[in-house]
Amino acid sequence: MTDESPALGLDLPEVAAASPYRVLARKYRPQSFDQLIGQDAMVRTLANAIDRGRIAHAFLLTGVRGVGKTSTARLIAKALNCIGPDGQGQPTIDPCGVCENCRAIAEGRHIDVVEMDAASHTGVDDIREIIDAVRYASVSARYKIYIIDEVHMLSKNAFNALLKTLEEPPEHVKFLFATTEVNKVPVTVLSRTQRFDLRRIPPEKLVAHFDAVAKAEGVDVDPDALAMIARAAEGSARDGLSILDQAIAHGAGTVTADQVRDMLGLADRGRIRDLLELILQGDVPGALSSLDEAHDLGMDPASILRELMEALHSATRAKAGAQAEALLSAEQRDFADKLADALSWGKIHRLWQMLLKGLGDVTIAPDPQEAATMVVLRLIHSADLPDPASLIERITGTKAGAPTAPSGAAAAKPDPAPSAAAATALPADFRALVERVEEHGKHQLAVQLHDQVGVVRYAPPELVVKPRRPLGADWPRDVAAVLKEATGAAWTVTVADEAAEPSLLEQEKMAEEQVRASVLQDTAVRSAFDAFPDAELESFSLNKGA
Structure with missing residues (x-):
């Protein structure tokens, strides 16, 4: 097999033609920060820190699996220890990749860059070896670097043993931690590190990356198949490349959407x-x-x-x-x-x-x-199931959203009465008004009226409401304009801090709770729960003739 395109990055830069096949997730592991997908903010911060000489003594990289935590740690190790092709270089965000330090780190054989899997080295003795070793200067690199993967797996005693060294390490030592479960890392450790949260890779960037990999491999992949793989990857480049690897083997040189769908067990x-x-x-x-x-x-x-x-x-x-x-x-x-x-x-x-x-x-x-x-x-x-509004009407005998005269409401001058034709066209209650707004295509405003305001007074074409959250100074004017478009009448919309009805959303929740409570008090239902104590009331319907 011929070597791959260097633009996509390799785990090992030089591979003999007869070497065993390497999976795509390893073959196209990024070898420079330019090849790191979807982490622009982190790269920019690191570049500024390196350029200004403000390099932290410990970094914590966190994020979901496959977003590049370990790859980033290796790239940081190369960036800090790169000496350039002429051997005179300084730390840089663009490591040369050809000096001995860069090559040795990429190949995993650098004596001063130690990678440790915390899942299999969880105890105090493992950390004690690090503590003893940091006292000695690096052999050939600028910094001695310890990369600890899945650091949250360390025991409590191991973390405690590491604290003092982590807070005041020698100047020639840097710590790079990677974890998928940052909540399990003690706060005492978090406070001693510079934390970077690696984001899930956006689907469109995954699609572009997988497309480039497929072309480098000489495989024809349908755009729909790439989209399916990107969705299945859930923001993880490694997961997506593993799926793509499987799809290429499944398709024997070509990958179609139907093949990926069958392979992943996705429904059409x-x-x-x-x-x-x-x-x-x-x-x-x-x-x-x-x-x-x-x-x-x-x-x-x-x-x-x-x-x-x-x-x-x-x-x-x-x-x-x-x-x-x-x-x-x-x-x-x-x-x-x-x-x-x-x-x-x-x-x-x-x-x-x-x-x-x-x-x-x-x-x-x-x-x-x-x-x-x-x-x-x-x-x-x-x-x-009955609509919540009809439940309210059935239980209370009052139509949901019907106006009430709130106590303490400030008096307002009545507007001139609308014409008979206009009055007939105006919604009878606030709920009907919200439905009219939604029918008019103003979905977002309908949601605000439904969920986030309580009615102080509804007297068409006048509407006085009390917001449950700030909606902006121009909101009443915008609502009035939409209501005029939806009903044909000129509305006066006012925001007041007065006693108001619950929002329509709150009314629906209360109605559902009332009906649920009444159902639970039914003799037959109570008997059923007595017979099956672990049962739950999942759904119900009311018989109108009952």
Whole structure:
């Protein structure tokens, strides 16, 4: 096999043609800070520190697996010990890669750069060896560097033994710690290190990186396949390269989206859209048939539920007016917009919670397919649950959002009465007004009116509200402009710090709690709980004829 492109970076710069195959995650490990993906802020900070001679004595690198913690530690070791091609260089953010120090560190054979795996060296004796060794000067490098991977695995006594040396190490010693679980590192250690949080690598950067690797390997990979791999990698370059390695072997020279989907056990996106539509339509036979077909094709039930959750999450972002995720296809974005228009916020939240609970059930169930079937049935029958507003009306006899005369409310001069035609067109209550705003396409404002304000007075076309959080000085004017567009009447919108009704969101939560409490007090329900003490009330529906 020929050597790879140097622009992508190698774990070992020189490899004989007959050397054993190396996996892509090692083969394309970054060899310079320029090749480190998605960590621009950290690189900039390190560059400034090196240029100004403000190099800390200890660094802590934290982040999820595969974002480059150990690679960064090795790059820092090279940057601090590089002497340049002429042997006269100083610490630099751009190590030459050709001097003896750079080459030895890259090959893992430098005597002054010691790598230790804390998972297998957890005790005081292991740390005592470091403490004894730091007293001696480096043999050939500028700094003696200790790289301790998964440092959170050290025992409490080992950490305590390291503290004094870590706080006041000799000038020729640097410590580089890497960990995926920074919360397990004692605060006394954190306070003695300069911490860098390595971010998850954005999907679009992963796609570009994997595409470059595939081209260097001479493999043709579909863009959709790259997007699937990037999503499955969850921000980890190493995980993504491992998946790409497997996909190349699976595809024997070419990688298609269907091959990656089969390899990862992912559900077909079109099939997921069809299944979700059948669920929302309440088509029990159709939904179960679609689920069975997916199972027959070898699709993992847990993967199907995760895909349903992903589709629902995309719809939620679309409904909230957020920017669509970068890796979504045009077809997926159109479907997300369609769901956003079709589903209310309450139904979206309910479906999400049921899917989240169902995913846990599928994970622990003896037969995941049977558990997935029950989840789909619960999703379908959730459409029969009454709307929270109707629950309030059924329990209290009062329409949700209806105006009340709050005590202590300041008197205001009434506006001229609207015409009869305008009065007929204006929403009867505040909830209806919010629905009108949402129908008008102002999703974000509808969410604010629904979740973040309480009504002080609703007397169309006058609206007085009390915000639950600051909304900005121009917010009343913006709301009035939208209400005029949505209703055709000129509105007066005022923010007042007066007694107000609970927000519509709070009303819905209270109504649900009231109904839940009444259901739990039902004789039949109490008998069921007496018979099954560990049971939980997951969902319920009310019989209108009862």
